[in-house]
Amino acid sequence: MTLTTKLLGSKAVAALTAPHGVDRYLEMFNPMWAATEVRARVVDIHRENPGAEGSAPVATLTLQPTSTWRGHRAGQYVQVGVELPGSARRLTRCFSISSAASLPGERFTLTIRANDEGQVSTFLVNSAQVGQMLHLSQADGKFTIHESAATPTNNHLVMISGGSGITPVMAQIRTLLRDGYDGRANRKVTFIHYARSEADQIFADELAEIAAGDNHVDVHLRYGDATFSEFELRRLVPDFKNTDTWACGPGGLIELVRDAFGEENPRLRVEFFKPPTVSTGSATGAVSFVKAGATAENTGATLLEQAEALGLTPEFGCRMGICFSCVKTKTDGTVRNVLTGEESSLPDEEIRICVSSPVGDCSVDL
Numbered sequence: 001m002t003l004t005t006k007l008l009g010s011k012a013v014a015a016l017t018a019p020h021g022v023d024r025y026l027e028m029f030n031p032m033w034a035a036t037e038v039r040a041r042v043v044d045i046h047r048e049n050p051g052a053e054g055s056a057p058v059a060t061l062t063l064q065p066t067s068t069w070r071g072h073r074a075g076q077y078v079q080v081g082v083e084l085p086g087s088a089r090r091l092t093r094c095f096s097i098s099s100a101a102s103l104p105g106e107r108f109t110l111t112i113r114a115n116d117e118g119q120v121s122t123f124l125v126n127s128a129q130v131g132q133m134l135h136l137s138q139a140d141g142k143f144t145i146h147e148s149a150a151t152p153t154n155n156h157l158v159m160i161s162g163g164s165g166i167t168p169v170m171a172q173i174r175t176l177l178r179d180g181y182d183g184r185a186n187r188k189v190t191f192i193h194y195a196r197s198e199a200d201q202i203f204a205d206e207l208a209e210i211a212a213g214d215n216h217v218d219v220h221l222r223y224g225d226a227t228f229s230e231f232e233l234r235r236l237v238p239d240f241k242n243t244d245t246w247a248c249g250p251g252g253l254i255e256l257v258r259d260a261f262g263e264e265n266p267r268l269r270v271e272f273f274k275p276p277t278v279s280t281g282s283a284t285g286a287v288s289f290v291k292a293g294a295t296a297e298n299t300g301a302t303l304l305e306q307a308e309a310l311g312l313t314p315e316f317g318c319r320m321g322i323c324f325s326c327v328k329t330k331t332d333g334t335v336r337n338v339l340t341g342e343e344s345s346l347p348d349e350e351i352r353i354c355v356s357s358p359v360g361d362c363s364v365d366l
Contacts, residue, residue, distance in 0.1 A: 162249025
């Protein structure tokens with residue numbers, strides 16, 4: 001850290017520039033100057049599946065971050081904030097980083113599918129321009145690998161992905177290949193990916209090169225109605241339950257993978273787009289959002305969804321319980337975690353409203 005960076009990040013400078021902060025003033029002179037915040041300029045946009053019919057478009061954005069970017073590990077995600085045209089506030093969403101692990105200040109890529117219900121993803125894929133500035137968080141997430149060329153082992157690694165879940169897995173494979181993971185010492189990677197169609201396959205050319213290369217990475221692509229099966233996994237990896245595995249994709253795929261590995265298998269790491277549905281039974285009672293002064297009949301949906309149905313706009317990022325952007329205080333009542341099914345009735349408890357459904361009467365400090 002340079003002397004200038006230390007000075008700009010000091011409490012004294014922060015006090016002098018209150019209430020806006022030093023980064024607001026730096027941004028006025030040059031958007032790429034920052035003391036503590038992270039921003040990035042879009043330097044390239046690549047369309048991944050322009051020929052796919054009936055599928056949402058996908059684009060890879062190459063970003064040049066400010067010097068405040070601390071780098072990322074393969075498999076992590078980043079929160080991206082944008083001011084959409086006509087919007088009165090900045091919207092933030094989480095996206096997995098698709099490029100190999102980066103060092104501080106280095107460029108990285110986000111590969112994004114335009115979700116019909118996603119304002120941010122649709123804007124970034126369809127409307128973002130080279131030169132545009134984005135607001136970022138530091139990289140976060142535990143869906144990471146520890147294997148590297150610097151720490152050689154005899155491990156056989158398994159990667160399973162579906163749809164856009166390929167992005168963090170590709171970051172992992174790109175990192176391994178870049179750093180010299182070439183099958184020496186009997187190391188091997190088995191990669192299985194499920195996509196709607198061959199035309200819908202993103203990274204198709206690169207995957208073909210990886211599959212043809214002498215790198216001990218076995219690529220298995222499945223299209224259309226093909227679904228994950230324990231039988232196929234066992235055929236490819238007979239001892240899969242004792243093999244380090246990373247799986248990322250839609251909730252349905254992850255549920256099948258979890259069933260195959262068994263409950264609480266430490267060899268399996270998962271990440272998914274939408275939380276698997278956990279039945280909450282018959283919804284009863286009322287939900288109160290205290291600060292907003294709004295109360296409604298409990299529908300059984302997550303607190304985030306019920307707040308939005310009332311016209312409230314609570315902050316959130318991933319909508320999957322990963323980024324903790326939506327944490328609020330439940331003042332009383334019981335909630336059920338839709339990811340695990342666990343219930344909690346503790347008073348004044350911090351909860352993630354995107355994955356918490358009320359059970360009976362519930363009050364939230366929102």
